[in-house]
Amino acid sequence: MTGKLLSTVLLGALLAACPKPAETPRKDDPPPAGGAATSDTRLPASTVIATWSGGQLTYGELLEKKSSTFSKLKSKYYQDLHTTEQRELEGVVVEMLVKKAAAAKGQSDEDYMKAIAGDPTVTEQQIAEFYEKNVKSSPQAPPLEAIRDRIRQYLQMSGQQEKMKAEIDRLKTEAQLTVTLPAPESSLAKFDLNGRPMKGNKDAKVTIVEFSDFQCPYCSRATPAVEALLKAYPNDVKVYFLHYPLSFHEKAMPAAIATECANRQNKFWELHDKIFADQGNLSDEQTAKFAAELGLDVPKWTECLKDPAVKAMVSADMQQGEEAGVQGTPSFFINGVQYSQGVPTVEAVKPFVDKKG
Numbered sequence: 585m586t587g588k589l590l591s592t593v594l595l596g597a598l599l600a601a602c603p604k605p606a607e608t609p610r611k612d613d614p615p616p617a618g619g620a621a622t623s624d625t626r627l628p629a630s631t632v633i634a635t636w637s638g639g640q641l642t643y644g645e646l647l648e649k650k651s652s653t654f655s656k657l658k659s660k661y662y663q664d665l666h667t668t669e670q671r672e673l674e675g676v677v678v679e680m681l682v683k684k685a686a687a688a689k690g691q692s693d694e695d696y697m698k699a700i701a702g703d704p705t706v707t708e709q710q711i712a713e714f715y716e717k718n719v720k721s722s723p724q725a726p727p728l729e730a731i732r733d734r735i736r737q738y739l740q741m742s743g744q745q746e747k748m749k750a751e752i753d754r755l756k757t758e759a760q761l762t763v764t765l766p767a768p769e770s771s772l773a774k775f776d777l778n779g780r781p782m783k784g785n786k787d788a789k790v791t792i793v794e795f796s797d798f799q800c801p802y803c804s805r806a807t808p809a810v811e812a813l814l815k816a817y818p819n820d821v822k823v824y825f826l827h828y829p830l831s832f833h834e835k836a837m838p839a840a841i842a843t844e845c846a847n848r849q850n851k852f853w854e855l856h857d858k859i860f861a862d863q864g865n866l867s868d869e870q871t872a873k874f875a876a877e878l879g880l881d882v883p884k885w886t887e888c889l890k891d892p893a894v895k896a897m898v899s900a901d902m903q904q905g906e907e908a909g910v911q912g913t914p915s916f917f918i919n920g921v922q923y924s925q926g927v928p929t930v931e932a933v934k935p936f937v938d939k940k941g
Contacts, residue, residue: 601912601926602800602830656907662768663909663922670924673765681755700751704743706736714739717864718801722834757931764935772920773908777824780901781843781852784814784822790919790936792823792928795905797913798840799833804860806914809927816930820937825856826901828913835866838889840898842871845888846880854878 627633629644647654679693686696714735715728775793794810796803813821827844829836839859846855858874859866875885888894905915909922916923918936925932 601802601914602797602833603912604830604910660909663773666767667909667922667924669765670763670922673763674925677761677763678752678755681752681759681761685755697748697751701744701748704740704747706739706743710739711735721864721867753929761931762935763932767921773917773922774920775824775826775904775908775917776900779897781825781847781856782822783810783825783853785819786822788817788820788822789939790817790821790933792821792933793826793917794823795826795828795901795910795913795915797827797829797833797836798843798859799836799863799866800830800913801863803914804863806927807857807860809929812930813928813933817933817937821933825852826904827898828902828905828910828915829898830913837895837898838868839866839871841889841894842875842885844894844897845885845891846875846878848888849880849885851878851880 625643625647627643629642629647631643632640633643633646634641682693682697686693689696691699711732712728715731719725719728719731719735773793777791777793792810792813794806796806810823814823827840829840843852843855843859846852855871855874855878858878859871862870872882872886876882908917914927916928918928918933923932
C-alpha cells in the first residue's frame with residue numbers, strides 16, 4: 585500500500601458519507617431588517633462604488649440593498665472555515681496519535697497503519713451479496729462479471745477503512761482526547777424543527793440534527809452510533825431526523841415520504857428502523873409490508889403517500905440542509921455546529937453536555 589493510497593484510505597475512514605452530487609441553487613430569504621455595513625466589511629460604507637448621471641451608489645448602500653445575499657455568504661464562509669478547522673484539527677491530532685503509537689512499536693507511521701489495515705479477504709459470496717443488495721435492482725445495472733473486480737476492490741477498501749477507523753477511535757479514547765475548538769457564532773446553523781421526528785429528552789440541552797438518506801449505506805451504519813449517544817446521555821441529548829434524499833438514489837425520496845406518512849401515525853422511528861435494517865430492498869411492496877407489520881392504518885398510510893404536502897415537507901428539510909451547507913449524508917449538527925468527522929461519537933458530544941449554561 586503506497587503512502588498516497590494509505591492517506592486516501594485514512595481519509596475515507598474518517599469521513600465516510602454519501603456525497604451530494606452537485607450544488608443546488610438556494611432560494612433567497614426575505615431581507616432582514618437593517619443590513620447596514622459593519623466594521624468587518626472589506627470597504628468603508630461611504631465608499632462610492634458606482635456613479636451615473638444624477639446618481640451614485642455607496643458600498644454601504646449595496647450591502648443594505650442586498651443584505652440577505654451578503655449575510656448568507658458571510659455565514660457560509662464561517663461554516664466552511666469551521667468545517668475546515670475541524671477537519672484539519674482532526675487530521676493533525678490523528679497524525680500525532682498514530683506517530684506516538686507507531687514509535688512505541690518501533691514502526692514507521694506508514695507501516696503501523698498498513699499493519700492495521702491489513703489485506704482483507706473478500707469472498708465470492710460477499711461480492712454476490714453486495715451486487716444483489718446494491719447494484720442489481722438498478723435499471724442500468726451491468727452484469728456481475730463486468731464489475732466483479734471493482735466490487736472486490738471496493739469491499740477491500742471498505743474493510744481497510746473500518747479497521748483503521750476502529751484503531752483511530754481506540755487511540756483517541758485511550759488518549760482521552762477532548763476537542764474544545766469553539767465555533768464562530770455566525771457559523772451556527774438554525775433549523776425549524778417543528779413537527780420533525782425526534783428521539784431523546786425533549787428538554788435536553790444538546791440538540792443533534794441529522795440529515796439522512798434511506799438509500800445511503802453510511803446512513804444505515806450511523807443508526808447504532810446515534811443510539812449509543814442517546815444511551816450515554818439519556819437526559820442531555822435529543823436527536824432530530826431531517827430528510828436529505830440524494831438525487832441519484834431513486835428509492836430515497838419514496839422512502840422519505842413513506843416514513844413521513846408513518847410519522848403521521850406516530851410510527852416514524854419504527855419504519856425508519858425497518859427500512860435501514862433491510863436497505864437493499866426498498867421496493868414499494870416491501871415498504872407497504874413493513875407498514876402492515878407495524879400495525880399502521882395501511883389504507884390511510886397509502887393515501888398519505890399521494891399527499892403533495894408530505895413531499896413538500898421532505899423538500900423543506902432538504903432546503904434547510906442546503907442553507908446549512910450539507911454536502912453529503914449522513915450530516916450532523918450539534919447545537920447548530922456542523923460536525924465534520926462523520927457520525928458524532930460519545931466523546932465528541934461530551935464537551936457540549938459538559939458546557940455550562
